[in-house]
Amino acid sequence: MESNRSGLCLASAAQLLAQHGLLREIIAGEVWTLDAHDLPNSETPFTTITYDTREVKPGSLLFVKGRFDPRFLDGIDDQGLACYVAETDHEDRAAAPGLIVDDVHKAMSLLSAEFFGRPQDSLTVVGITGTKGKTTTDYFTHAILNAFSNGHAAMTSSIAVCLDGKTWEPSHLTTPESLDAFRMMRTAVDNGMKYLVMEVSSQAYKVHRVHGLTFDVGAFLNISPDHISPIEHPTFEDYFHCKRQIIANSRAMVIGADSDHLGLLLQAAEQHDAPTTTFGIDAADGGHESQTRVDMIMTPDPSRKTGFDITFHDDTQSFELDMLGEFNFLNAAAAVAIAHRAGVPFDDPAMHAIERVQVPGRMERFVGNDGLHVYVDFAHNYMSTKALVDEMLRVYGERHPRITLVAGTTGGKAIDRREGIVKGALGRAESFVFTLDDPNFEDPRKICEEMASFVSDESAEVQIIVDREQAIVTAIREAREHADRFNIVLVIGKGHETRNIIDGKTVYWPGDATIVRRELGLN
Incomplete structure (x- = not known):
């Protein structure tokens, strides 16, 4: 169980924040002050620190950060909140004193280090x-x-x-x-x-x-x-x-x-x-x-x-x-x-x-009984995709491999990856299978279509299979159909991850390696 190694309390917390130019004021009801000793129990050490209102216990210091809904503070006094740190006051919902700061994330880092005894x-x-x-x-x-x-x-x-x-x-x-x-x-x-x-x-x-x-x-x-x-x-x-x-x-x-x-x-x-x-x-x-x-x-x-x-x-x-x-x-x-x-x-x-050293989801190699090589890797941008394909050609180039790339990319951020991933394999991969990878609030098919639009190599095969499991299975089965060639399937983007972000929610994913092992008969 965590303990307050430094005896961090309202007074010492306020002093530390003031030293770093973060403290605006301390608010407790009608009392607005810069001196914590104007308030009762200012030297009483906090029992715990948290940024989750559900974890507040008697004597807790709470950090109010991010997209915080003030309604989460309703009833917080009954949980025993001792103090909160925030960028705005919440005296309408909490009787506990508030340390009002310019940046709650900076404050949380400084006070957390102190609480745990540096x-x-x-x-x-x-x-x-x-x-x-x-x-x-x-x-x-x-x-x-x-x-x-x-x-x-x-x-x-x-x-x-x-x-x-x-x-x-x-x-x-x-x-x-x-x-x-x-x-x-x-x-x-x-x-x-x-x-x-x-x-x-x-x-x-x-x-x-x-x-x-x-x-x-x-x-x-x-x-x-x-x-x-x-x-x-x-x-x-x-x-x-x-x-x-x-x-x-x-x-x-x-x-x-x-x-x-x-x-x-x-x-x-x-x-x-x-x-x-x-x-x-x-x-x-x-x-x-x-x-x-x-x-x-x-x-x-x-x-x-x-x-x-x-x-x-x-x-x-x-x-x-x-x-x-x-x-x-x-x-x-x-x-x-x-x-x-x-x-x-x-x-x-x-x-x-x-x-x-072996790193899960980083150049993780699986070889089927028929000699098909499948690599699961976290490559998720131009630089890492290019490096991965470069390595395939360095190691297996003399065998003139037929390379299949299974890839998607995130929705709502890092938009440049959509072209970058394709560019990293373009002219070297003979088959592209675009699929789902953390689309969040975007339509995963549209992300795949955008990625497919960057494949300028007319000789390359291009497919869109939104279901990631089916995309991996299809890539492996189609690679086996080209038995006259040495085949490599690169499944990239998620590496070791066992979840997808869809519509703002975390959705369980068994993991790329799990699907590959099963399809290759390695389980």
Whole structure:
């Protein structure tokens, strides 16, 4: 059960918010004040904190955030509410004092950290951002740090959460709400963890889920247009600006030397006095920005489909992954650079923990008895789709594979993905099957029709099968009909996910891998 590690109370909460320029005033009935001591019980510690009115108990501090319906506060005093934090007063519905602030998300992050006793101060905290590769790099980095610390590394990701170095539970957000993040950190510290590795989304900075949190090591992997929509980021500039806030909030940085706008990233690191390690593919190939120093160089080994070398200063280490994906070599190099910045010697055996990592829904391979290869992957934009198809041709190109792409995309956001996904496979995939993938309030058929309109290759087969299960089954069965060719079916977009968002509601989905296993007879 959670406990108030700092003795956070009305008075100390108001003081902390005032120190950060967030407090407007405290309202309790007719009393409007800046001094919490004008109110009774101002030094009484809160018993719990929450952003869900259903969880309010005697002594609770409640954060009123988002699209909040004030009617949820009806009867809240009977539940024992001690105080609420909000951007507007609710004295008409709650007798408890309100801490009125300029930004409730910033306030929640600061107060949550304090309530849980600033657990980040007892951990080496790593934050990883980038348009693609965050989850895989997160898993790789955690594996290294967990091996180095003998099982004392925690991790949060868009797939799973591990707070004791060994037990995994499903995750729901790329970056958790700040209150949940600091609760997880508290649990990790109480479990004896020394490290915490977490993915950091652009939305985490957009809505201040990591406000006030300084990473011991931050990583910026890459950047390309994504999440551009009226409800996410209005422009690429806004998306990029939010993502690179990790630089201003990290003590040290790891940056991909192949990233677009590398010069700006390095300028930001210098501006914020963050010592930086760069990583990239063969600096000698001329692919990096002019005069860029590449500290950790990854060199693929053509003789090994999953093998590569990493050179750091005058030392070279060889690695062999348990995952396909040349782009994963770069994710592995990022993880090695991050772990080194976190204190792991480059030649430590723990670095080779990456060789045993498998990530659900990331390059997950299934092979039927007839040799049909099906990959389930989270690829959901131009950059990741292109990288996936590139990898198929790198590994299987000499077999002249017939590639089928099963894909959909989200409704109401990231509109540019509709063309990007198609563009990433265009001219290489011979068959496209467009289907449902989190359409939300949009008509999934219209999304599919829009995606189909971008297939300019007249020789490519194009189908729209809205039912996702039927789309996967059809793609596999039609691939089998081309037995004279080596066939690969790529089922992309959902990865490990077991839900679809339809008409604003979460609808259960058994998962792409489940359907693939059943159709291939692998269950």
